[in-house]
Amino acid sequence: xxxxxxxxxxxxxxxxxxxxxxxxxxxxxxxxxxxxxxxxxxxxxxxxxxxxxxxxxxxxxxxxxxxxxxxxxxxxxxxxxxxxxxxxxxxxxxxxxxxxxxxxxxxxxxxxxxxxxxxxxxxxxxxxxxxxxxxxxxxxxxxxxxxxxxxxxxxxxxxxxxxxxxxxxxxxxxxxxxxxxxxxxxxxxxxxxxxxxxxxxxxxxxxxxxxxxxxxxxxxxxxxxxxxxxxxxxxxxxxxxxxxxxxxxxxxxxxxxxxxxxxxxxxxxxxxxxxxxxxxxxxxxxxxxxxxxxxxxx
Amino acid sequence: xxxxxxxxxxxxxxxxxxxxxxxxxxxxxxxxxxxxxxxxxxxxxxxxxxxxxxxxxxxxxxxxxxxxxxxxxxxxxxxxxxxxxxxxxxxxxxxxxxxxxxxxxxxxxxxxxxxxxxxxxxxxxxxxxxxxxxxxxxxxxxxxxxxxxxxxxxxxxxxxxxxxxxxxxxxxxxxxxxxxxxxxxxxxxxxxxxxxxxxxxxxxxxxxxxxxxxxxxxxxxxxxxxxxxxxxxxxxxxxxxxxxxxxxxxxxxxxxxxxxxxxxxxxxxxxxxxxxxxxxxxxxxxxxxxxxxxxxxxxxxxxxx
Numbered sequence: 171x172x173x174x175x176x177x178x179x180x181x182x183x184x185x186x187x188x189x190x191x192x193x194x195x196x197x198x199x200x201x202x203x204x205x206x207x208x209x210x211x212x213x214x215x216x217x218x219x220x221x222x223x224x225x226x227x228x229x230x231x232x233x234x235x236x237x238x239x240x241x242x243x244x245x246x247x248x249x250x251x252x253x254x255x256x257x258x259x260x261x262x263x264x265x266x267x268x269x270x271x272x273x274x275x276x277x278x279x280x281x282x283x284x285x286x287x288x289x290x291x292x293x294x295x296x297x298x299x300x301x302x303x304x305x306x307x308x309x310x311x312x313x314x315x316x317x318x319x320x321x322x323x324x325x326x327x328x329x330x331x332x333x334x335x336x337x338x339x340x341x342x343x344x345x346x347x348x349x350x351x352x353x354x355x356x357x358x359x360x361x362x363x364x365x366x367x368x369x370x371x372x373x374x375x376x377x378x379x380x381x382x383x384x385x386x387x388x389x390x391x392x393x394x395x396x397x398x399x400x401x402x403x404x405x406x407x408x409x410x411x412x413x414x415x416x417x418x419x420x421x422x423x424x425x426x427x428x429x430x431x432x433x434x435x436x437x438x439x440x441x442x443x444x445x446x447x448x449x450x451x452x453x454x455x456x457x458x459x460x461x462x463x464x465x466x467x468x
Numbered sequence: 469x470x471x472x473x474x475x476x477x478x479x480x481x482x483x484x485x486x487x488x489x490x491x492x493x494x495x496x497x498x499x500x501x502x503x504x505x506x507x508x509x510x511x512x513x514x515x516x517x518x519x520x521x522x523x524x525x526x527x528x529x530x531x532x533x534x535x536x537x538x539x540x541x542x543x544x545x546x547x548x549x550x551x552x553x554x555x556x557x558x559x560x561x562x563x564x565x566x567x568x569x570x571x572x573x574x575x576x577x578x579x580x581x582x583x584x585x586x587x588x589x590x591x592x593x594x595x596x597x598x599x600x601x602x603x604x605x606x607x608x609x610x611x612x613x614x615x616x617x618x619x620x621x622x623x624x625x626x627x628x629x630x631x632x633x634x635x636x637x638x639x640x641x642x643x644x645x646x647x648x649x650x651x652x653x654x655x656x657x658x659x660x661x662x663x664x665x666x667x668x669x670x671x672x673x674x675x676x677x678x679x680x681x682x683x684x685x686x687x688x689x690x691x692x693x694x695x696x697x698x699x700x701x702x703x704x705x706x707x708x709x710x711x712x713x714x715x716x717x718x719x720x721x722x723x724x725x726x727x728x729x730x731x732x733x734x735x736x737x738x739x740x741x742x743x744x745x746x747x748x749x750x751x752x753x754x755x756x757x758x759x760x761x762x763x764x765x766x767x768x769x770x771x772x773x
Contacts, residue, residue: 181672189567190576196564197583200645203598204586206609221612269491272484279478284488288495294754296502297746298724299731299739303519304502323494354483383591386706390732401593408597409710432607439594446589451582457646458653 211235211436215429218436234437237430244438247400254317254399255381262377263370265323266331271358273328274335288325305391316391317399321380327373334369334459335362368456375453382446400442408435509744522740529744538726546722546749549708550700553636558693560644562685565651566677581652584645596710599638600625626715635704635711635720650692651685658684691764698760701753723749 214229705724731742
């Protein structure tokens with residue numbers, strides 16, 4: 171940006187050195203716990219228990235991962251989570267586009283009123299209990315619908331997408347298409363959506379992260395264990411420390427079981443977190459767009 | 469005449485209304501019906517009689533809450549933990565953005581960004597799981613480290629006095645990178661001519677940061693701080709719930725977790741009482757938001773000069 175090939179003055183040099191050092195330190199503080207978890211998950215249980223793991227795996231094994239993938243609860247939870255994330259995000263995108271496009275049109279009569287109706291729900295809500303009673307009355311308790319429908323739309327994301335449509339789809343394009351007899355359905359499908367790739371990607375990621383990491387709704391709405399998403403199973407194991415003895419089947423002695431129990435936690439953390447951590451760098455370059463639009467609020 | 473035109477206009481654009489129907493129904497059913505349902509806060513709700521059929525009791529549920537011995541503790545915990553999180557998490561994204569802005573090596577910059585974003589994508593369950601693993605008194609890394617210096621072991625998660633700091637600083641660890649995006653964007657919007665002129669005048673980087681970058685992002689920082697204040701009471705309920713255990717409840721029980729327990733967990737489920745407590749918080753939050761939005765609006769106008 172600044173075309174300065176001149177050697178930096180003393181004060182600036184010092185600043186640059188300090189700056190790089192501080193940023194490196196920040197990076198290490200964020201990275202170290204993550205690296206530690208990955209290394210611990212590949213280490214032997216005795217090494218983890220005795221605190222011999224620092225940076226790299228010690229006495230590498232796959233015992234933890236074997237125990238994770240042998241467990242039917244975890245595997246089923248994983249499958250459920252994939253389903254909730256894919257189906258839920260699909261519904262989210264559909265609802266968000268359907269709401270955002272009309273609201274982005276200046277000639278959509280009543281849009282200020284509808285906007286107010288939507289935005290008010292961001293500021294005030296009926297609360298946990300009335301929402302629970304509603305979901306119950308709709309017969310959604312203990313069904314997959316309770317994971318997909320109550321959170322079908324985030325008004326915040328509608329605002330982001332509406333603003334994106336308003337600022338990037340030229341009005342002339344609409345006028346020209348209307349002269350050619352293009353309907354609103356067609357215009358949305360053939361013109362608007364193909365021009366909105368980046369914002370759709372960011373919004374889809376935000377929704378998907380929400381679904382993948384969701385545990386609370388599952389905890390209150392689901393009763394049958396076969397519908398549990400991964401996070402709920404994870405909560406039992408990591409937070410409540412409730413581990414099924416069958417999961418530790420291979421371990422004979424109490425000490426070995428204790429070791430495998432810890433190892434299993436690290437492996438589970440890795441298995442659960444890796445999918446999102448692999449995906450987000452691909453969408454990273456669009457984050458700025460999504461976050462900026464959101465904060466400006468149109 | 470005008471009515472007729474309006475009708476014509478709407479029918480001509482019926483497709484827009486057809487598109488909008490589904491989300492509109494969703495908002496009415498899942499957002500406004502619960503608001504209607506919140507009237508059970510003023511009733512003695514009975515499942516068989518339903519929401520409308522249950523008898524009115526006025527403010528009895530609220531009075532019960534205000535007079536209960538839990539009230540002051542819940543209110544204090546909620547306010548303290550929200551305010552602590554708000555203040556502690558404010559400066560770090562700004563500092564990170566200011567630093568990153570002076571990194572010329574693109575690859576290094578991208579790496580720092582990518583790595584600091586990562587925790588944002590980790591679930592709360594995993595985050596709290598990590599805290600429990602690292603802070604474990606017997607096998608945790610932190611206590612192993614402290615052991616070298618002859619300290620501890622401390623049972624951090626079981627001590628009420630530690631709860632708030634663990635909550636807040638793990639929040640900072642998780643969110644600083646992502647929160648920094650907006651400041652980086654604001655910094656890239658600063659006119660490069662300002663920097664060029666400053667360089668001509670022999671300003672150092674620290675001086676440019678102090679006199680160009682900081683004033684440049686100040687408006688957005690103030691607005692964000694104000695908006696976050698409005699959302700203050702909304703943060704962290706799901707994480708707090710995960711971090712709670714019987715030993716730290718004294719400082720970790722907040723209004724939202726209490727509503728959840730009274731309404732959906734306890735043996736004597738009391739929907740009306742729980743809804744009243746939730747409504748009390750929703751109203752406080754709403755008032756806070758209105759005040760704060762008014763302030764932001766005025767500031768926005770002022771900052772335009």
